[in-house]
Amino acid sequence: MENRSFYNEILTEHNMRPDYKHDIENPDYELEGVNPSCGDDIILKLKVDDNGIITDGAFTGDGCAISQASADIMLGIIIGKSKDEALKYGDIFFRMIKGEATEDEIDSLEEASVLRDISHMPARVKAHPGGDVRG
Amino acid sequence: MPDYKKDFPLLVKEPTIYLDNAATSQKPECVLEAEKGFYVNHNANPLRGFYPLSMEATDIYENARKKVQQFINAKSEREIIFTRNTTESINLVAYSYGLSNIKKGDEIVVSIMEHHSNMLPWQMVARNTGAELKYLECEADGSVSEETIEKVITDKTKLVACGHVSNVLGRVNPIDKIIKRAHDYGAVVVIDAAQSAPHMGIDVSAMDADFLAFSGHKMFGPMGIGVLYGKEKLLNAMPPFLTGGEMIESVTREGAKYAELPHKFEAGTVNAAGAAGLAAAIDFIEKIGFDVMEEREAALTAMAMEGLKAIPHVKILGSENPSEHTGIITFVIDDVHPHDVSAILEADGIDVRAGHHCAQPLLAHLGVRSATRASIMYYNTEEEIKALIDSAATVRKRMGYGE
Numbered sequence: 001m002e003n004r005s006f007y008n009e010i011l012t013e014h015n016m017r018p019d020y021k022h023d024i025e026n027p028d029y030e031l032e033g034v035n036p037s038c039g040d041d042i043i044l045k046l047k048v049d050d051n052g053i054i055t056d057g058a059f060t061g062d063g064c065a066i067s068q069a070s071a072d073i074m075l076g077i078i079i080g081k082s083k084d085e086a087l088k089y090g091d092i093f094f095r096m097i098k099g100e101a102t103e104d105e106i107d108s109l110e111e112a113s114v115l116r117d118i119s120h121m122p123a124r125v126k127a128h129p130g131g132d133v134r135g
Numbered sequence: 136m137p138d139y140k141k142d143f144p145l146l147v148k149e150p151t152i153y154l155d156n157a158a159t160s161q162k163p164e165c166v167l168e169a170e171k172g173f174y175v176n177h178n179a180n181p182l183r184g185f186y187p188l189s190m191e192a193t194d195i196y197e198n199a200r201k202k203v204q205q206f207i208n209a210k211s212e213r214e215i216i217f218t219r220n221t222t223e224s225i226n227l228v229a230y231s232y233g234l235s236n237i238k239k240g241d242e243i244v245v246s247i248m249e250h251h252s253n254m255l256p257w258q259m260v261a262r263n264t265g266a267e268l269k270y271l272e273c274e275a276d277g278s279v280s281e282e283t284i285e286k287v288i289t290d291k292t293k294l295v296a297c298g299h300v301s302n303v304l305g306r307v308n309p310i311d312k313i314i315k316r317a318h319d320y321g322a323v324v325v326i327d328a329a330q331s332a333p334h335m336g337i338d339v340s341a342m343d344a345d346f347l348a349f350s351g352h353k354m355f356g357p358m359g360i361g362v363l364y365g366k367e368k369l370l371n372a373m374p375p376f377l378t379g380g381e382m383i384e385s386v387t388r389e390g391a392k393y394a395e396l397p398h399k400f401e402a403g404t405v406n407a408a409g410a411a412g413l414a415a416a417i418d419f420i421e422k423i424g425f426d427v428m429e430e431r432e433a434a435l436t437a438m439a440m441e442g443l444k445a446i447p448h449v450k451i452l453g454s455e456n457p458s459e460h461t462g463i464i465t466f467v468i469d470d471v472h473p474h475d476v477s478a479i480l481e482a483d484g485i486d487v488r489a490g491h492h493c494a495q496p497l498l499a500h501l502g503v504r505s506a507t508r509a510s511i512m513y514y515n516t517e518e519e520i521k522a523l524i525d526s527a528a529t530v531r532k533r534m535g536y537g538e
């Protein structure tokens with residue numbers, strides 16, 4: 001453990017040098033996620049064209065490495081996809097971190113599959129999207 | 136050094152390095168035995184029956200009250216109300232005293248350092264009465280100056296709520312000065328002693344606090360038993376907080392005549408086993424001695440602060456001086472989120488707390504979103520503190536940063 005990264009390198013890379021951490025103007029969708037255990041706040045913005053395709057997306061705000069990398073990797077997956085496909089990936093992601101997704105589903109998440117390990121960290125799963133860890 | 140852990144079954148069994156003592160302390164065998172012993176040997180509903188078992192249960196419960204009275208040097212047992220915890224104690228004061236004594240145009244002063252438990256009830260009182268809420272600010276090192284106290288507590292102030300020791304900074308607040316100033320202007324003072332009661336002797340009479348609250352579970356006692364101390368004169372004039380069984384003298388179709396203190400504020404079946412456990416915890420503290428505990432905790436805190444401070448990119452909140460931390464060390468590591476810090480410490484077998492510590496306004500005031508907190512008890516050891524320092528020193532590297 002000592003000289004290796006604590007998390008998978010893909011995760012720490014996305015945390016340190018995110019591709020999609022910036023603001024975008026005139027988004028079509030804006031969503032705020034608050035983590036009650038640390039007061040973190042992530043704002044996700046998306047642009048969707050007339051055909052329902054996500055043409056651009058970005059996030060701002062603070063969070064732990066897992067939340068930052070999740071947002072960054074998932075944006076990479078869903079940009080260019082339709083809203084329905086994006087929702088499907090989102091659903092697989094949630095099931096993956098709860099340890100409920102199949103291997104094929106996890107493979108379909110490409111890089112995001114590195115986050116599967118957080119399903120072994122129950123406190124993390126709870127503290128993350130939709131979680132309810134109190135302080 | 137004596138093996139202090141041997142008194143704590145969980146610490147004997149579990150190899151974990153427990154440094155979340157400010158959240159709740161571990162429980163010694165004698166406390167577990169006292170709680171269990173109540174149910175095994177004396178279980179009956181206290182204060183209700185006249186048969187011997189119920190009288191025994193009543194005696195155990197009331198003796199625990201006497202023990203608490205002596206522990207904090209209250210003038211009378213009638214000034215000791217058993218609650219579930221600090222939060223309930225403070226809510227009792229807010230709903231009962233606050234709502235009936237505070238009016239529009241009055242001011243309530245709350246320190247910015249407060250745990251949400253000693254802040255939200257006062258926000259509620261201000262909202263419901265139209266009183267104004269003012270904050271007593273602190274400096275970055277956690278100190279509160281005399282000028283600040285004098286500026287915010289005025290003839291408009293009706294109530295001041297302040298922690299004895301902050302659960303984030305660990306610093307002892309100048310409550311003597313705050314209480315003196317408040318009393319000069321006729322205001323009452325509510326002291327949150329949740330973080331001081333486990334670590335230092337408290338003398339409510341010398342302190343002259345009007346109300347003081349603490350939790351059993353943070354001072355080696357069981358969960359589910361807490362204390363509210365209140366001056367008899369104030370408690371007598373207050374309406375009950377909860378109504379129902381056990382807090383009445385007589386009830387008619389029209390209403391009720393309430394019981395005398397302290398039972399007026401203890402509606403429903405009480406936590407007698409918890410009270411027995413708390414009494415055992417007080418005996419335990421008195422056997423070890425606060426002087427011994429304080430000396431151990433001061434030495435471990437100094438060691439931890441020195442070690443953590445020497446790590447590049449680690450910053451400790453509050454005073455530079457370890458003697459002003461009461462065993463609480465809250466820190467941040469540049470670029471690393473506290474949840475990641477705690478995940479790494481966890482992986483090394485160290486239990487700490489990460490988050491906003493139920494003190495979001497304080498963290499905002501200090502300019503941090505969240506932080507990691509290690510909190511020390513006398514039973515921790517030098518080896519455990521060394522493990523904390525060693526693990527903290529690897530955090531940035533393990534998150535992919537150079538150093």
Ligand SMILES: Cc1ncc(COP(=O)(O)O)c(C=O)c1O
Nearest residue numbers: 220221222250252302329330350
């Ligand atoms: C300073 C302070 N006040 C109040 C509380 C609340 O205590 P409890 O949860 O036992 O009511 C705590 C502990 O969490 C605390 O540290």
